[in-house]
Amino acid sequence: MTHPTHPTTNRWSLNSRATRGLLFQAIALVLVALGIWFLAHNTQTNMAARGIPSGFDFLGTPAGFDIGQTMIPYDPSESYGKAIWVGVLNTLKVAILGIILTTILGVLIGVGRFSRNGLIRGLCYGYVELFRNVPVLLQLLMWYIFMVEILPPFANAWSLWDLFYLSKDGFTMPIPARGVGWSWVYWGLLGGLAAAVIWRQRMFKRFEQTGQEGDMVWVPLALVVVLGLVGWLVGGMPTEWSVPEKQTFMIDGGYSATPEFLTVLIGLVTYTAAFVAEVVRSGIQSVSHGQTEAASALGLTPRQTMKLVILPQALRVIIPPMTNQYLNLTKNSSLAVAVGYPDVVSVANTAINQSGRAVECIAIIMLVYLSTSLTTSVFMNWYNARKAIKER
Known part of the structure; x- marks a missing residue:
């Protein structure tokens, strides 16, 4: 058939x-x-x-204006392209440092909302309600007024051990002197940090399998210190530091942060950390209370319960909205133009006034923020995929 x-x-x-x-x-x-x-x-x-006139040929012509704060050598005789690149680096500097500091402060405040100490809980709650309900631009202006009006002038700068200075001119502190030797130390510290992260992941997997945290909780810090010491030895054991010295009209040496940079960084961090704290709080509350009771039954301390049981599960809820806060911080950095910080928006505005290439400069600004936002999203989505629950 x-x-x-x-x-x-x-x-x-x-x-x-x-x-x-x-x-x-x-x-x-x-x-x-x-x-x-x-x-x-x-x-x-x-x-x-x-x-x-139109086109991007103007990027190769001399800019003719100075930039107050740069991360790379720059001279007014150099091109518009170099000037805009300096602005991009200043924007990335604020965004990267802001994300790191925001994460630390936001997590601490979010966890502090669950403290058994009523004063700590109240302070964390008050911080969130204060900073998240005041517009970020107003906060930037508030911090800028503090920097340029309330802080003492250079002659009466606040000093700590004659090493740290804070005044209307900014903040100055000692840093390692420029040289190849210290670069090996930095690489060693970065390697130690990576090794510490890998160690912590292995220890957490061990805790998931055996329910025991282990006694060598000091190993991550030891890895950072030891590898940093190895880098110091390989680099020739450098000891030179650039120490600030107060002169008649300026402070020579060290690292100086301008009032504009401090204003933008502090303003964005304090504002965004309030939202990050709420994200962390809601993520912790999403974990069933039975997990806390089970951890107590296993004999874990409150600190171990938060670190090993609650936060790892809460991360799956925290990461997606945390990505939004990182993107908001990066985009809000464009408000730095309000206080005179030379970010990419400020430099591009000056280029528009001098060259008349408004469309091109605005397109460059859009490309910079689009690229940084997409890069942040890709990294956070990758991290979210690693922390997501995988069915077997």
Whole structure:
């Protein structure tokens, strides 16, 4: 007996749902590309008709203006491209340091909301309600007024052991002197930090399997110290430090942070940390109270319960909204122009005033913030995937 044969469906036929999906996506991409081309062509035509120059050739011409704070050597005779790159580095400096400090402060305050000490709980609650309900721009202006009005002048700078100085001119502190030797120390510390993270992950897996934390909780710190010491030895055991010395009109040596930089960093960190604290608090509350009771039954201390049981489970809830706060901090750094910090927005605005290339400079600003935001999102999504619950 022969069975009837069914006609084979062509995989590229329009009757295939996958084929139709690809076709619709291709049409959408073509329409988007045509829309972008039309806007760009129309803008360029209108600018040419009005005699307005266009193009990115101006990036190679001398900028002619100075930048108050730079991470790399810069001279006004250098190009607009170099000046904008200096602004980008200043933006990244605020964003990266801000994310690190925000995470530390936000987690501490979020965990502090569950402290058994009523005073600590009240202070953490008051911090959150104060800083998250005041607009970030107003907070930046408040900190800037504190820096330039309330702090003492240079002649009466607050000093600690004649090593740290704080005044209207900013904050100065000792740093290792520039040289190859100290770079080996930095690499050693970074290697130690990576080794400490790997160690902690292995110890946590061991805790999941055996329920025992282990006695060598000092190992992560020892790894950082030992590898940093190895880097110091490899680098020739450098001992030179750049120590601030108060002169007649300035403080020479050390690392100096300008009032504008301190204003932006402190303002963004204190504002965003309030939201991060609420994210951490809600993540901890999402973990069943039975987990705490089970940890107590196993003999874990409150500190061990929070570190080994509660926070690892809460991370799965914390990470996605935490990513949003990191993105908000990065984008809010554009408000630095309000206090005169030379970030990419400030430098680009100066370039617009001098070159007249408004469209090009705004496009560069958009590209910078889009790139930083997408990079942050990709990293946090990767980290979220590592911490997500995997069904077996």
